[in-house]
Amino acid sequence: MAKWGEGDPRWIVEQRADGTNVNNWHWTEKNATGWSKEKLKALLEGLKLEDDTYSCEITEITKLEGEAVANNRKAKLIFFYEWDIKADWKGKIVGTDKVHNGKIEIPNLSEENNPQDIAVNVTANTDKDDAYKLKEFIRLHGTNIIQDMLGKYVIDLKEEFSKGMILPSGTPPKQTNSTQNLPQNVIKQELSKPVVSDKGKKSLGVKISCRKMTDRQTFKCRAGEIYRALTEKDMVRAFTRNDVTIEAEKGGQFVLFNGMVTGEFTELIPYEKIGMRWRNKSWPEGHYSQVSLTFDQKEDCTEMTLTQTGVPESDLESTEQGWNRYYWQSIKQTFGFGASLY
Known part of the structure; x- marks a missing residue:
């Protein structure tokens, strides 16, 4: 047992009013779910999808289910988020008065996908010819705009929301290879990475269950x-x-x-x-x-x-x-x- 005042330096916190994890060694987690819901609504609701022929708009987020967290481990930020989003759209062909409506579904917004890989499914509420044209316009030309907004959410989550999570540290603690105290989701993430040797950086692979x-x-x-x-x-x-x-x-x-x-x-x-x-x-x-x-x-x-x-x-x-x-x-x-x- 260590003497009083000589404990493991990884657990020693500097005497700071704002610093309970100054060395950034402990696992800390910050819930980003509420912030994410507000951010996604702000980015998507009212979003215009237009050109010289078509004028469309996302009118309302009708479903926003999921969660998001930001984690700090050893001064490294790790983000987990997963969202299932549904929204309503309206639109019309320029020069006409008839307004058509439909739905947009984004079922796989998560850290597993790059923004440009996120699926955006578009449907129309009727089978009218103009409604179909508007739906196809959103699918073919509006998807990239929607994906850009989702990409902005990811950037803001990592840069705006996470501000202050990494505090100024003292002497960096000696690191070990133990994963004993890591959460299970992080252990799984680390085990899924290929093992790399120091000699030639050759991938050796891992045993996968x-x-x-x-x-x-x-x-x-x-x-x-x-x-x-x-x-x-x-x-x-x-x-x-x-x-x-x-x-x-x-x-x-x-x-x-x-x-x-x-x-x-x-x-x-x-x-x-x-x-x-x-x-x-x-x-x-x-x-x-x-x-x-x-x-x-x-x-x-x-x-x-x-x-x-x-x-x-x-x-x-x-x-x-x-x-x-x-x-x-x-x-x-x-x-x-x-x-x-x-």
Whole structure:
């Protein structure tokens, strides 16, 4: 036991009225949820999306669910945020009086995605021709503006909200490699990084705890239609709402969702089975899962079974949600193969 006044210097705090963590060694957390809600509303509500032909505006944030925190560990700021946002828009074609309305959904604003990779889904409340044109204008030309505003939120979170979190420090404490006192989310984040040796900085990789997931979906279409929706470039581009790279042949590469999903086809049996090496950009470098999609055509529908092995355990839930939201729900909405999202 250390003598009085000779404790571990990592736990010694200078005598300052404002300094309970001057050496910045302890883990401190600052809740940014309330601030984030106000910031996101200020950035998005009333946002104009216009050109010489179309005039649109985001009128109201109707859903803003999630959380955000800023953490300080050893004078290093770490941010965690995850938001599911829905909003209403209105717009009209310049020179006309008819106002049309619709909805915008931003389901994946989180630290896992760069602002330019954040999905922005746009729908119109009616199937009128002018409403469709306005919806497409927002989707094609307004998405970048919305992503820029979300990027500004991230910058302000890191620069404006976090001011004062790192206090002037005394002598820096000797650091150890122990993660015993770190929160579990930070431990998982650190373990997911590739191990780098000092000799040549060569990536050695890490042992990843993986899980298997299965899913079964029913589509109101023939097996050939859902097979083509997953392998033909124009159909894949339609439901992902982004440009894609896809080579539907054994060994062919695919790049979807602005590079968030990549891989290659390992097996293609038309209308019966698709095999893939599949990875998410957020996974450890070089790690791929194995995906098998099989199609069973019934009299009035097609049943599809998904089997995926090698999913990082920490990403199992988000991977399941990603398949459901960005593949199956989007395919059903885009091609009418199932119930509408709205």
